[in-house]
Amino acid sequence: MGRGPGYGRPLAGRRVLLTRSPDRAGAMASALAAAGAEPLLLPLIDFESARDAGTLEAALARLAAGDYAWLVVSSITTVRALKQFAAERGDSLRSLVPEGVRIATIGPSSGRVLESEGLRVDLAPEGKQSAEGLVELWAYADDGGAAGADGAGAVRVLIPQSSLAAPTLSDGLVERGWDVDVVTAYETVDYPADPARRLTAELAVGTEPRLAAEPSPAVALSPDEAQGELAAGRIDAVVAASPSAAQRICETLRPLDATRLVAIGQPTAAELRSLGVDVAATATRPTPEGIVDAVVEALLRPPRPSVPPPN
Incomplete structure (x- = not known):
């Protein structure tokens, strides 16, 4: 049996928004790109001492x-x-x-x-x-x-x-x-952090590629740009990495009805639901591969039937 054109690239043609800063999204963005997606970035939270x-x-x-x-x-x-x-x-x-x-x-x-x-x-x-x-x-x-x-x-x-x-x-x-x-x-703060207090220590094992040596395959968007892409239906999925990121997504990007929300971990999924947002899939493994699997699951899920407004 022959292999279809999307074999090995289950997210071909899909656009996925990651709510992380470029220096912390490299591994996740690379995994999504390897699966065929176009990763986009919208930094929403940051970290300070x-x-x-x-x-x-x-x-x-x-x-x-x-x-x-x-x-x-x-x-x-x-x-x-x-x-x-x-x-x-x-x-x-x-x-x-x-x-x-x-x-x-x-x-x-x-x-x-x-x-x-x-x-x-x-x-x-x-x-x-x-x-x-x-x-x-x-x-x-x-x-x-x-x-x-x-x-x-x-x-x-x-x-x-x-x-x-x-x-x-x-x-x-x-x-x-x-x-x-x-x-x-x-401290978890809104992006960007105070440069004098931002966490910048480099870890012995890179969890994300260094931008100077290996640029992220993702394009960074401003909140207005991300909102415009969502309104135009050009973003297929949004990934929330933490409960605090979930809160900022709902503050910054509502309405989210036209896209699929993917949570990393059950606490993030619970936070999204408490904010009235449907969770299309939850990554049970907080690894780049686990996140790709969750995005694929979310995009294969049939859309929720629309509920007509009451008369």
Whole structure:
């Protein structure tokens, strides 16, 4: 049987809008382009160093002193924030975490980046790659050393995270008997960030191509340009990478009825639905390949039947 012209390029001719800045969208844009799509960019959120650096510094000092059994690094942006914090003080990311502290994360991308920085990941969900998935994997504090417990009575966990992070992870661990300290490692802000405070630390394993060496295949749009493309029906799908990005999409791009919304992860999908937006597909794996699969699924899904307005 012959192969059709779209074989291996399931998104040929499709235009997909990513709501990320060029320096953080490279891997996702490249994967979409390899699948035949034309990726477009609309930067909506950005990241800055924590305004309360003293609180983060105190927590990391306690980490270095051995007060915590576990460090939870839930995103690549957290890795970047911690590395930038260390670099500004003349240290390495590896120097922040003493021997004996275990590290947990949520997905393979964060795990790969942590390991490239010389930090071993001890716990990460393989199926449900989310805060809920990590909580389900974590042991109860009195579980005698299984999974999350260390068997030595140390049951304190440090979670550095975004200023806008939901309490799902910390609440779940508290319910399992752990003492949890949450600290803001970085601020999620509207794009663009303050240049003096923007997170710019380069990671040992590139999660996105460097623009100077390997330009992103995506074209960046202004909000007005993106709105015009949507209104003209020239954007097939919009990808929301986080709940905060979902909020900004709905603030900036409504109405969204003529396109398909793709969420990365269940928390993002839940946020879109809470804002009254239909989610065409959800990427269960927060990887470029997982996102391509979700976009393909969204575009193969039959459109929702229109509901006539009441008389």
